Each structure stands twice: as C-alpha cells, then as structure tokens.
Amino acid sequence: MVKQAPIAVIAGGGDLPGLVIRSAMAQGREVVTIAIKGEADASLSAFNPVELGWGQIGKLFSTLKSKGVRDVVLIGGVQQRPDFTSILGDFGTMWRLPRIIAAVVGGDDHLLVKVAGIFEREGLHVVGAHEVAPELVASLGHVAGPKPSKKALSDMTLAIEAVDALGRLDIGQGAIAVNARVVAVEGAEGTDAMLERVAALRENGRVRSKGAAGVLVKCSKPQQDLRLDMPGIGPQTIRKAAEAQLQGVCVEAGRVLVAHRDEVERLCDELGVFLYGCTRGEEAEA
Amino acid sequence: MVKQAPIAVIAGGGDLPGLVIRSAMAQGREVVTIAIKGEADASLSAFNPVELGWGQIGKLFSTLKSKGVRDVVLIGGVQQRPDFTSILGDFGTMWRLPRIIAAVVGGDDHLLVKVAGIFEREGLHVVGAHEVAPELVASLGHVAGPKPSKKALSDMTLAIEAVDALGRLDIGQGAIAVNARVVAVEGAEGTDAMLERVAALRENGRVRSKGAAGVLVKCSKPQQDLRLDMPGIGPQTIRKAAEAQLQGVCVEAGRVLVAHRDEVERLCDELGVFLYGCTRGEEAEA
Numbered sequence: 001m002v003k004q005a006p007i008a009v010i011a012g013g014g015d016l017p018g019l020v021i022r023s024a025m026a027q028g029r030e031v032v033t034i035a036i037k038g039e040a041d042a043s044l045s046a047f048n049p050v051e052l053g054w055g056q057i058g059k060l061f062s063t064l065k066s067k068g069v070r071d072v073v074l075i076g077g078v079q080q081r082p083d084f085t086s087i088l089g090d091f092g093t094m095w096r097l098p099r100i101i102a103a104v105v106g107g108d109d110h111l112l113v114k115v116a117g118i119f120e121r122e123g124l125h126v127v128g129a130h131e132v133a134p135e136l137v138a139s140l141g142h143v144a145g146p147k148p149s150k151k152a153l154s155d156m157t158l159a160i161e162a163v164d165a166l167g168r169l170d171i172g173q174g175a176i177a178v179n180a181r182v183v184a185v186e187g188a189e190g191t192d193a194m195l196e197r198v199a200a201l202r203e204n205g206r207v208r209s210k211g212a213a214g215v216l217v218k219c220s221k222p223q224q225d226l227r228l229d230m231p232g233i234g235p236q237t238i239r240k241a242a243e244a245q246l247q248g249v250c251v252e253a254g255r256v257l258v259a260h261r262d263e264v265e266r267l268c269d270e271l272g273v274f275l276y277g278c279t280r281g282e283e284a285e286a
Numbered sequence: 287m288v289k290q291a292p293i294a295v296i297a298g299g300g301d302l303p304g305l306v307i308r309s310a311m312a313q314g315r316e317v318v319t320i321a322i323k324g325e326a327d328a329s330l331s332a333f334n335p336v337e338l339g340w341g342q343i344g345k346l347f348s349t350l351k352s353k354g355v356r357d358v359v360l361i362g363g364v365q366q367r368p369d370f371t372s373i374l375g376d377f378g379t380m381w382r383l384p385r386i387i388a389a390v391v392g393g394d395d396h397l398l399v400k401v402a403g404i405f406e407r408e409g410l411h412v413v414g415a416h417e418v419a420p421e422l423v424a425s426l427g428h429v430a431g432p433k434p435s436k437k438a439l440s441d442m443t444l445a446i447e448a449v450d451a452l453g454r455l456d457i458g459q460g461a462i463a464v465n466a467r468v469v470a471v472e473g474a475e476g477t478d479a480m481l482e483r484v485a486a487l488r489e490n491g492r493v494r495s496k497g498a499a500g501v502l503v504k505c506s507k508p509q510q511d512l513r514l515d516m517p518g519i520g521p522q523t524i525r526k527a528a529e530a531q532l533q534g535v536c537v538e539a540g541r542v543l544v545a546h547r548d549e550v551e552r553l554c555d556e557l558g559v560f561l562y563g564c565t566r567g568e569e570a571e572a
Contacts, residue, residue: 162457165454168451171468172471182455185458187469188487188493189483189492197475201475
C-alpha cells in the first residue's frame with residue numbers, strides 16, 4: 001500500500017482543529033500541525049505543532065514542502081483583529097484575509113477563493129474539514145433530543161426560508177423563528193449573540209410563548225466555499241438555545257460542522273433541545 | 287362651507303399621537319382625543335382627552351358615535367403586554383390584538399386588517415396618520431444632514447435589497463449595511479436595539495471602518511396596511527445612528543413616519559448624519 005502524503009492542519013483557535021487532527025490520525029493519516037501563535041489552543045501541544053506567527057508565511061510554505069505536505073486544512077477561529085493598514089506589506093496578511101475581510105470589507109467569498117488560490121499557486125491543495133473529518137458534519141433528519149413537534153417543524157421551515165433569502169444576499173447564516181414568526185436574523189454579531197438576544201426578548205416579553213418554542217436554523221451560504229469558512233455549532237450552541245427557550249436547533253446537513261458531537265447529543269437529551277439536519281429549501285417533515 | 291365631521295385619534299404612547307392631533311387641528315379639523323389609560327403620554331391632557339382603559343371598548347364606540355366621529359386614527363405605541371390568556375373574553379382584546387399578535391402569534395397583517403374591520407363594522411373609517419398628517423411622512427431624496435457619499439449610496443442600495451427580501455418574508459423593516467456588507471438585520475428587537483448592536487460591533491472591532499460609514503434603511507413591509515402600524519423614526523433614531531457611527535439613515539418615502547422632523551433635521555446637521563428618502567428597490571443616486 002502506498003503511504004498517503006501527510007496532511008497539514010493550520011490551526012486557529014477553538015476545539016475544531018484538534019478534532020480534525022484526531023479524526024485524520026484515526027484514519028491513519030500523518031498530520032503536520034501548524035499552530036498559529038496567539039490563536040491555536042494550548043491543547044494542540046499534544047500534536048507537537050510547529051508554531052508560526054502571522055509574519056512567518058515563508059517559513060510556513062518551506063515547512064509544508066519539507067514535510068511533503070500536499071493537502072492543507074485551514075481551521076479554527078482567528079481572534080486577532082489588527083488594524084488593516086498596520087499589516088499591509090506583511091506577507092502574513094494573506095492568511096488573515098478571510099477574517100479581516102469578514103470584519104472590514106464585506107462579502108468575502110471572492111477573497112476567500114483568492115486565499116485558497118495563493119496556497120494552490122504554491123502547489124498545495126486546500127481541503128475542507130468536512131472532507132478530512134466527515135463525521136464532524138451534520139447528518140440529515142432527526143439527530144438528537146426530543147422529536148420535533150409539528151409546530152417546531154413549521155418554525156423550522158420558516159427560518160430555513162429566511163436563512164435561504166439571507167444567504168442569497170450574502171448576509172447571514174442563521175435565523176430563529178418562534179411561533180410562526182421569524183424573530184431574529186443573524187448579521188455580523190454571530191450565532192451566540194443572536195441566541196442571547198432571543199433569550200432577552202423572551203425574558204422581557206417581546207417574544208412570548210408558554211414553555212419552549214421555536215427553532216434556530218443555521219446553514220451555509222449557497223455560494224460558500226466550504227473549505228474555508230464552514231459554519232459550525234457545538235455544545236455552547238445547544239446551551240444557549242436552551243437559554244433562549246427554543247425547542248430545537250436545525251443545521252444544514254453536510255454543510256455545517258458539529259463539534260463535540262457526543263457532548264452535543266448528550267446536552268440535547270439533557271436540556272430537551274432537538275438537533276435536526278435539514279436541506280436548504282426543505283419543507284421539514286418529522 | 288360644510289363642516290367636516292370630527293376625527294378621533296386613539297392614542298397609545300409616545301409623541302406621534304400629539305403630532306397627529308396638532309396637525310389635524312392646524313388643518314381646521316375638530317379632534318376627539320381618546321387617551322388609552324397607562325399608554326398615552328401625559329402631554330395629551332392639553333387636548334382634553336377621554337381616558338379609556340382596555341376594558342372599555344363599548345364606551346369607546348358610544349363616545350365616538352355621540353361626537354359624530356367618522357374617521358379614526360389608531361396611533362402610538364402599546365407597551366402593556368398582558369398574558370394573552372388573561373384577557374381572553376375581554377372585548378378590549380381586539381384593540382390590543384395588533385401588538386399582542388406582533389408579540390405572540392406571528393405575521394400580523396391579516397389580524398391588523400381584522401381590527402380595522404371591527405371598527406368599520408361599527409360604521410367608522412380607520413385612516414392612517416399619513417393621511418391625516420402627510421407632513422409627518424418622509425419625502426423622497428436627500429432630506430437633511432451631509433450629502434451621502436457614493437459609498438453610502440451603495441450601502442443604502444445593499445440594505446434596501448436586504449429589507450426588501452425580509453419584508454417579502456414578513457420579517458422586518460430595517461437593516462444596516464456598512465462598507466458593502468449587511469451587518470445587522472432587524473427582527474423582533476426593533477430598530478433602536480439593532481442600532482445599539484451595531485454600535486457595540488463597531489466598538490469591539492467586529493465591524494471596522496475609519497470614521498463614519500454605513501446606512502440604516504427602514505421601510506414598510508410591501509404588504510403593510512399603513513393605517514395600522516406604519517413604521518417611524520425620530521430624533522432618537524438619528525442619535526443612535528450617530529452612536530453606531532453610521533453615515534446616514536434612509537427611510538422609504540411616503541411609507542415611514544418622521545416624528546419631530548425639525549429636531550430630526552437639526553440633529554442630522556449637528557451630528558453629521560444624513561437623512562434620505564428612498565423607494566423600495568431603488569438604486570440610490572445622489
């Protein structure tokens with residue numbers, strides 16, 4: 001059997017990089033871990049990472065080449081938000097571009113594609129976390145927690161419709177419908193902040209319902225390059241959905257990552273929040 | 287000259303009822319002011335209002351008939367959000383319905399029309415504030431403050447597109463675009479809360495720009511019955527737009543109320559925030 005070339009995981013913050021690395025290793029692949037200084041989680045030290053700062057893009061490419069890497073996964077959050085002008089002329093700029101663009105310039109799809117292009121011009125192949133670790137991706141249908149009620153399925157359909165319209169305009173990836181009404185739509189604030197907003201609307205009575213009601217829907221944008229900025233949920237999403245008194249969380253199957261799936265499923269059961277995988281434009285059915 | 291029948295203004299909270307009453311009086315119309323107890327502003331006492339509580343709908347109709355009223359304006363905010371079940375069977379329910387529905391049941395257009403129908407079955411004619419006081423409605427084109435830059439006009443076009451898509455789904459009436467990106471979309475939280483969110487996103491660096499950038503767009507829903515729940519802006523909107531470091535505010539001409547227009551225009555000049563009247567689907571031009 002011919003040995004596969006090692007895969008590089010260029011790791012920003014959060015849990016996802018470690019999950020992707022473990023998954024690739026479990027499949028018998030050799031993994032070169034590149035930990036971005038100031039971003040990557042300390043737990044990655046278990047994988048003997050090469051630590052590189054923003055300015056060390058040249059060293060990044062020489063490292064990858066010396067290890068014989070062909071496939072590269074870019075994964076994890078990037079928190080550092082330096083002033084755009086202060087890093088111009090720094091070759092490291094290009095790696096920051098996706099997040100900088102997202103924070104500064106606007107609709108980022110073209111530039112994300114350009115970032116991938118820069119790697120590809122170096123002879124590397126950018127692959128998505130969902131390709132390396134398909135078990136991290138949401139599956140179709142009812143996944144965990146209680147079975148969705150008819151009302152929840154109808155809220156789900158409504159929120160899918162909203163996310164679909166927003167995604168086409170390159171705006172957001174999430175929406176929350178409660179009792180046949182879309183009450184929150186995700187912009188630059190992110191999913192957690194949107195869930196907190198709905199929790200507040202429930203508390204101050206602007207969104208009323210007896211007991212749990214409503215669904216968070218999270219999808220990829222239709223034009224999204226999943227290799228570069230795939231949306232994800234995790235245990236925190238389920239906790240915040242419970243705090244917002246929602247009945248469930250619905251993610252686009254195959255196009256949204258579910259981190260710590262075991263814990264997510266355990267929390268779904270414990271907190272009574274369902275997890276469901278849908279397709280965009282679907283009329284959800286139980 | 288035949289004397290016009292008096293008009294009734296059924297006043298909830300805020301400034302708009304007083305503005306509508308003054309405007310009608312300035313046109314020489316006799317006004318019967320009905321102040322909803324616990325909702326109407328104390329300043330309405332200048333108009334010798336009939337004060338009525340939620341339960342006094344029978345008295346409302348007898349008052350209106352005894353005064354020879356034919357036209358009724360329903361205007362102002364309703365803050366009381368009693369539990370839906372606690373007022374079932376109370377005839378006053380019907381008046382609360384628009385807001386209760388908005389808070390509890392979902393897309394409210396059909397029920398608002400039903401509320402108007404109840405008045406009409408009593409022989410009354412529900413008219414919009416914009417019909418009685420057309421000077422309160424936003425006009426087309428540049429209204430006040432600095433002239434919008436090309437970039438602002440392009441943000442405006444983008445946000446109009448978002449509001450248009452949302453309105454068709456009966457979701458919201460407002461959106462904010464900054465530097466060619468829609469960063470916030472209005473759900474149940476309302477325009478002020480959305481502006482506060484963007485101010486926070488500017489502060490924490492998730493939405494970056496040097497100096498003022500971006501535009502708030504507020505439109506009616508395309509299917510909206512303007513007689514019953516016309517959206518509005520006022521001085522507070524301009525102040526919060528300045529705090530969110532926006533360049534301007536754009537409202538749908540003829541379909542959004544501008545309360546305290548003199549003060550709004552003064553604030554626009556003082557704070558450097560433009561006010562612009564657009565049409566839905568317009569490609570804004572300077």
